[in-house]
Amino acid sequence: MKKLMLALLGITLAGGAAAQMKPEEAIKFRQSAYATMAWNMQRIKANVEGAYNQDEVIKAANVIQSIANSGMGALYLPGTDKGKGWEKTRVKPALFTDKEQVGKLATNFNREANEMAKVAATGDAAAAKIQFGKLGETCKACHDDFRIKE
Numbered sequence: 001m002k003k004l005m006l007a008l009l010g011i012t013l014a015g016g017a018a019a020q021m022k023p024e025e026a027i028k029f030r031q032s033a034y035a036t037m038a039w040n041m042q043r044i045k046a047n048v049e050g051a052y053n054q055d056e057v058i059k060a061a062n063v064i065q066s067i068a069n070s071g072m073g074a075l076y077l078p079g080t081d082k083g084k085g086w087e088k089t090r091v092k093p094a095l096f097t098d099k100e101q102v103g104k105l106a107t108n109f110n111r112e113a114n115e116m117a118k119v120a121a122t123g124d125a126a127a128a129k130i131q132f133g134k135l136g137e138t139c140k141a142c143h144d145d146f147r148i149k150e
Contacts, residue, residue, distance in 0.1 A: 023077060027085030030075040033067050040064050041136065044116075048129035054120070057128055061113075061120035064135070068113035073106065095146040105145065109138040 040060035047057045081093045095102055112135040119131040
């Protein structure tokens with residue numbers, strides 16, 4: 001019971017902190033997280049397409065997994081469908097209304113990010129390459145549906 005109460009308190013406090021955040025701050029945090037994930041996707045790509053370094057793939061996969069499981073949905077506050085963080089947001093307004101599709105895509109991304117970390121830990125370069133493709137597809141699916149193209 002005590003653990004449940006502490007968990008609920010943590011969720012409440014985290015939600016309250018996000019609610020007090022200015023839209024431009026939320027957009028900056030969001031953009032920073034996605035830039036960090038993109039960098040780490042590039043690190044994995046370089047390894048599965050070139051000389052494979054298991055340690056590098058593990059590090060990159062763990063970063064992606066951590067961000068995927070960080071609760072980034074809290075950064076999609078009302079008012080963050082427009083505006084500027086580090087740059088103008090490219091999120092489509094549909095992301096804020098199509099909750100079912102967003103949930104499906106987020107679940108898929110989290111699953112594949114978690115699996116990428118597991119596969120990276122095995123040291124199997126061929127399996128990492130296959131899993132990297134699956135992870136990349138989940139990124140593309142969200143970009144296709146909910147990101148304004150430049």
